[in-house]
Amino acid sequence: MAEKSESGSRHHAYSRKQKSLGLLCANFVSLYNKDDVDTVCLDDAAIKLGVERRRIYDIVNVMESIGVLTRKAKNRYLWIGFKGIPITLEQLKEGTAKEHNVSSLECSSAKVSDDEDDDKSLDHNDDYGEGRLCITDTAAKPKCVAERKEKSLGQLTQNFVKLLLTTNADTVSLDDAAKLLLGDGQNPAYMRNANAAKVRRLYDIANVLSSLNLIEKTHQSDTRKPAFRWLGTKGKCENGVTIALPPVAQKSGKRMFGTELTNVEVKRAKLLSSIDNKSNKTQVLSHDLKECNKAVQRQLQGSKSFVFGPFNPPKTPKEEVIEQKVENVPDFESFASSLRPSYHSQALHDLFSHYMEAYNSWFAEIAGGSSNLQQPLKKSVHIGHS
DNA sequence: CGATCCCGCCAGGTC
DNA sequence: GACCTGGCGGGATCG
Numbered sequence A: 001m002a003e004k005s006e007s008g009s010r011h012h013a014y015s016r017k018q019k020s021l022g023l024l025c026a027n028f029v030s031l032y033n034k035d036d037v038d039t040v041c042l043d044d045a046a047i048k049l050g051v052e053r054r055r056i057y058d059i060v061n062v063m064e065s066i067g068v069l070t071r072k073a074k075n076r077y078l079w080i081g082f083k084g085i086p087i088t089l090e091q092l093k094e095g096t097a098k099e100h101n102v103s104s105l106e107c108s109s110a111k112v113s114d115d116e117d118d119d120k121s122l123d124h125n126d127d128y129g130e131g132r133l134c135i136t137d138t139a140a141k142p143k144c145v146a147e148r149k150e151k152s153l154g155q156l157t158q159n160f161v162k163l164l165l166t167t168n169a170d171t172v173s174l175d176d177a178a179k180l181l182l183g184d185g186q187n188p189a190y191m192r193n194a195n196a197a198k199v200r201r202l203y204d205i206a207n208v209l210s211s212l213n214l215i216e217k218t219h220q221s222d223t224r225k226p227a228f229r230w231l232g233t234k235g236k237c238e239n240g241v242t243i244a245l246p247p248v249a250q251k252s253g254k255r256m257f258g259t260e261l262t263n264v265e266v267k268r269a270k271l272l273s274s275i276d277n278k279s280n281k282t283q284v285l286s287h288d289l290k291e292c293n294k295a296v297q298r299q300l301q302g303s304k305s306f307v308f309g310p311f312n313p314p315k316t317p318k319e320e321v322i323e324q325k326v327e328n329v330p331d332f333e334s335f336a337s338s339l340r341p342s343y344h345s346q347a348l349h350d351l352f353s354h355y356m357e358a359y360n361s362w363f364a365e366i367a368g369g370s371s372n373l374q375q376p377l378k379k380s381v382h383i384g385h386s
Numbered sequence B: 001c002g003a004t005c006c007c008g009c010c011a012g013g014t015c
Numbered sequence C: 001g002a003c004c005t006g007g008c009g010g011g012a013t014c015g
Helices: A002-006 A021-032 A040-048 A053-065 A084-095 A101-113 A127-134 A141-151 A153-167 A176-182 A189-211 A263-277 A286-300 A317-323 A334-340 A346-369
Strands: A037-042 A069-073 A076-079 A215-218 A226-230
Touching: A021 A040, A021 A053, A021 A189, A037 A040, A040 A053, A053 A069, A053 A153, A053 A189, A084 A153, A153 A176, A153 A189, A153 A226, A176 A189, A176 A226, A189 A215
Parallel strands: none
Antiparallel strands: A037 A076, A069 A076, A215 A226
């Protein structure tokens, strides 16, 4: 509030359009998805991207939950890249990732590590971070921690992805997703609030996922309600990230979901002055941004294609190694079975059943073509969400 | 006016 | 007590 007025330099033309999480995410990826990058320092990222730290947490949490990053230590993450996504999805399927993102990713980093440099010793004084990573047993955690985790962005992301993967009803509406991810309903007023809160989080998550081209936002054909569709590798942009274009460059000037510009200059200037004192660790160079833009260009030319999703990932040399480990095409039957939440509310149960039916009809259509697919889904398997 | 989602407060955890 | 992390919801902006 107070800070808004302080920006004399920020002429009235403040536009939220230019600061979306999706765009920030795209820039983040551009910055770190390079062969020579293996660690991510949050401070560094915040400065380079010209945003406050809090925003970095948002995208990092989402990306961590799908395996793109893994936490290494306080303030430090290991960049795994998009090849981490299929692994994480596989773990989700196996249920080894059910604990919450932290533990799941510990596993994923472990799997990835022999291929990816990982341990180039980030662990000097890692007790904080390592400690957290090591706690994979929820029983060892205090309840409040577990509860908090349960509502975490990362967990929500995983559940959202599971939902998209398991339903395959083409699209999942925002409302439905919020309801399903919320579990069951108790008192309506509480539900309304909780739902609203969850929807806000879903927007955050969806912005990130869509900028990674894992999902796209559409509308349900009948109701015109906003909805999401899982893309996986079917994403239009092979490079993995949706390249953010200035609004004018977009058709009819319409803003596209998850593709907005970050107000880098303003933020950066602000951050620079405020972080000045500890800037010995990272200096902001104008070429960082240029680098970032170059990376985007590179991606546009497909020089380094990202790979994600369980579907037939194209290979780049480095990814092949990893792929051998993930080479089984995900078994959606067991995946879905193990992931399906249990719903106490009849309405939610019906809703989910609807998605299951849609999946099954889809399955029937394609089953002939794929030997990896097994049987259609059966109802009333449940996992609950904790 | 509903949809979207930025922003930053502040609680909880760690050191 | 400083710092890190991240849940959360107010309220601004968009369509």
